Amino acid sequence: MEGDKDLIRRAKKGDVPAFEELISGYEKKVYNIVYRFFANPEDARDITQEIFLKIFTSLKGFNERAAFSTWLYRIVVNTCIDFYRRREGETLPLLEEMANNEVKLNGRTDTPESVVEKKELIEALKKAIKELPGDQKACVILRDIEGFSYMEISEILKCSVGTVKSRISRGRRALKQILEERELFLKNNV
Amino acid sequence: MACKKFDKIIDKYVEGLATLEEKKALEKHVECCRACKQEVDGLKGLLESLNSFESMDLPEDFLPTLHNRLLKLKDERRKAPTIIISLQRLCRYNFKGFAFGMATVILAFFLIHFGVMPDINRQGAGGNPVNQKMTGYRSRPSLSVSSPETTLSASPKAESKVTTDAEKAYEKMMMTKNFQIAATTKSQTQGRTVARGGDHITRFLVPENKKPEEVEPKDAALTKIDMQQEALRGNGFGVASAKLLSQEAEKSEELTFYAEDFDKTVVQVLSLADKSDGSIEESKIFESNGESARRAYMVLKVPKENSTKTLEQIKALGGLSVAPGPQMKSLTVKGPEKAEASQKEEALSEKSKIGQAPLEQSQKEQASLESKELKERALAQGSDVQKPMTIIRINIIEKPSNPESESN
Numbered sequence: 001m002e003g004d005k006d007l008i009r010r011a012k013k014g015d016v017p018a019f020e021e022l023i024s025g026y027e028k029k030v031y032n033i034v035y036r037f038f039a040n041p042e043d044a045r046d047i048t049q050e051i052f053l054k055i056f057t058s059l060k061g062f063n064e065r066a067a068f069s070t071w072l073y074r075i076v077v078n079t080c081i082d083f084y085r086r087r088e089g090e091t092l093p094l095l096e097e098m099a100n101n102e103v104k105l106n107g108r109t110d111t112p113e114s115v116v117e118k119k120e121l122i123e124a125l126k127k128a129i130k131e132l133p134g135d136q137k138a139c140v141i142l143r144d145i146e147g148f149s150y151m152e153i154s155e156i157l158k159c160s161v162g163t164v165k166s167r168i169s170r171g172r173r174a175l176k177q178i179l180e181e182r183e184l185f186l187k188n189n190v
Numbered sequence: 191m192a193c194k195k196f197d198k199i200i201d202k203y204v205e206g207l208a209t210l211e212e213k214k215a216l217e218k219h220v221e222c223c224r225a226c227k228q229e230v231d232g233l234k235g236l237l238e239s240l241n242s243f244e245s246m247d248l249p250e251d252f253l254p255t256l257h258n259r260l261l262k263l264k265d266e267r268r269k270a271p272t273i274i275i276s277l278q279r280l281c282r283y284n285f286k287g288f289a290f291g292m293a294t295v296i297l298a299f300f301l302i303h304f305g306v307m308p309d310i311n312r313q314g315a316g317g318n319p320v321n322q323k324m325t326g327y328r329s330r331p332s333l334s335v336s337s338p339e340t341t342l343s344a345s346p347k348a349e350s351k352v353t354t355d356a357e358k359a360y361e362k363m364m365m366t367k368n369f370q371i372a373a374t375t376k377s378q379t380q381g382r383t384v385a386r387g388g389d390h391i392t393r394f395l396v397p398e399n400k401k402p403e404e405v406e407p408k409d410a411a412l413t414k415i416d417m418q419q420e421a422l423r424g425n426g427f428g429v430a431s432a433k434l435l436s437q438e439a440e441k442s443e444e445l446t447f448y449a450e451d452f453d454k455t456v457v458q459v460l461s462l463a464d465k466s467d468g469s470i471e472e473s474k475i476f477e478s479n480g481e482s483a484r485r486a487y488m489v490l491k492v493p494k495e496n497s498t499k500t501l502e503q504i505k506a507l508g509g510l511s512v513a514p515g516p517q518m519k520s521l522t523v524k525g526p527e528k529a530e531a532s533q534k535e536e537a538l539s540e541k542s543k544i545g546q547a548p549l550e551q552s553q554k555e556q557a558s559l560e561s562k563e564l565k566e567r568a569l570a571q572g573s574d575v576q577k578p579m580t581i582i583r584i585n586i587i588e589k590p591s592n593p594e595s596e597s598n
Contacts, residue, residue, distance in 0.1 A: 014267065016260045027256075028248055035246050045249050049256055056260055057267070086286070118242075125239055144240040169201050176232050 004068060012059050019056055026069070027052075029146065030076050036141040037080040039126040051079050066155065073156045077142075081134040128178040136171030143168050192229040193219070200226065204233045441494065443501060444583040447508030452588040456486045458507055459584060466500040468492030471581070484588040489581060497580035504584060 010018035030051060035044035055075055062071055129137055138157065142148040143164075154161045192200055199216050202208040208216065220227045449455035456475070463470050472489035476482075492500050 014264050016257070016264055019260065020257065027252070028245070031248050031252070032246050036243070041246070041249070044246075045252060048252070049259060052256055053259060053263055056263065118239075121239055122243065125236075125243075140240070144237060145243050165201070169198070172201070172233055172236060176236050179236075180232070 005064070008059070008062065008064065008068065011056070012062075016056075019059070022068070023052060023055070023072075026072055030072070033073075033076055033141060033146060034080055036126070036129060036145055037084060037137065039130055047080065047083055051076055054079060070152070070155045073142075073148075074158070077138045077156060081138065084134060124179060125175070128175055131178060132171055132174055136167050136174065139164055139167040140171040140175065144172070192226045193223060196223075196226055200230055200233060204230065204237055441497065441580040442583070443497070443580060444585075445501070445504055445508070446585040446587070447505075448589040449508060449586050450589045452484055452486070452586065455507055455586055456488075459486075459488060459490075459504055459586070462500055462503050462507075463490040463492065466492045466496040468496065468500065468579075478588070483590055486584070486586040488584045488586075490584065491579050491581055494578040494580050497582070501582065504582070508586070 004022065007018045007022040011022050027048070031044055031048045034048045034051070035041065038044055038047065055072060058075065062068070129140065132140065135157070139153060142153050142156065143150070148156070150161045150164050153164045157164065196216055196219055199208055199212045203213060203216050216226075216230070220230060460470060460473065469491045470488065471491050472487070474487045476485040476487070478484045490500070
């Protein structure tokens, strides 16, 4: 903790090696969160880079009352939501891609077909996550994919645990409904 | 759609966070509720799928690229001023907001620069706010003039369009006495401030339907603005005048009386101000509009030591027996209610013709001397000399020729 404080103090003065040491261990996690948001490795790479540059320049505003990790993840989530809002106008060929995938929620067999189905399900899920509203998406990603606790999420998003639970619950059901509708859509078109 | 009672428990259950009691209750309920069973199964499958997401590795070039970009950013921050960095960041992270802000700034620049908003433009182009406020109040395009050069452009010719010949002659006579003349015309309110060789002359044309009392305070305020404006412009006389106004008089007197020979009385009162080593702060003549008689309103500022004597002399001029004081305002005598406008005009023209000939030459000679004296006096008073002064406000009402109308 003391070491972190020293690194933060040096990084605030523009010490790049100190900053790199400070963020070491967070890069992969941040990259994965961003990747879940955008479901695209190129976007995830670019946006993650931007996020770290933003953290480097905003570090002077970090008051050290909260944990560095909480502050960092808050920037990550907020930046992702901002980027996503800006891209909302862009059309995504989601349905076309989904048309080639058959999604089965409860398919659990060891046959090669089931493995393929699972992969397709995961791809479909990635895209379905993108369709969720920003706050629900952030909660589902942090909780169900990245494994953050409710308390951590409430600190990152600056809201109550109850709100987090509610958003997660709504997010999961919305996700489930999106997938079920597609499954039905695909079944009807076969 | 799950049952409401078990909705929240299902979430806990699928995450493995439900208590033993909740778990038992839900499992029992699911045996007989198909909807809840589907919900539990669906969410379980969803969570399993979400948890099975593999962690992605960072791209190979991620860390070296980030390192280079951090070094570059550090260099930029060292070289560029903070404002440029802020703009860069703003542009990078919130391009729409940045573009909107820039568009607003550019639009505002064009609006101001090309006169779409003329008031701001004038102020920005060298006018001062006092000037603009005053011209706006008078509904006229920048007629307020204080420098001798612009005085030439504001010639009396323009005013002759709205005044009669008799009035013109009368004005000419009065202008040499540092007068403010309010003349009744059919036109709307117009005004002009002229500073000529140190004299401060304001001329207002008051609307016909307005009584002088209604106009007075505005005009007085305007005169004050004029003088303050001059002070703002660095005009020597203006500075002195403004200081004159800023001096707080210790005492204030007000007199109202009728005068048979109106013009003569006015001139005499003004000369009394000179004799008592005082100054004329304000002087206006309100012409007859057919309903009320001609009226003069003057504000004299005399040294306190001479005030009693001056007051007595003024009272003697008006044959006044009423004691002066602040309550005098309520004792203002109303003029005759019905006096014919045509008679007044004739009387005015006669008076001006008679008064102009003998007075004109001598007045012109006196004018330059008086203006010099006034200027010197104003400058002297504007300096550190702070004599205790008394303000005397005088209302002179022309006595109508018909004695019956004086009953009030």
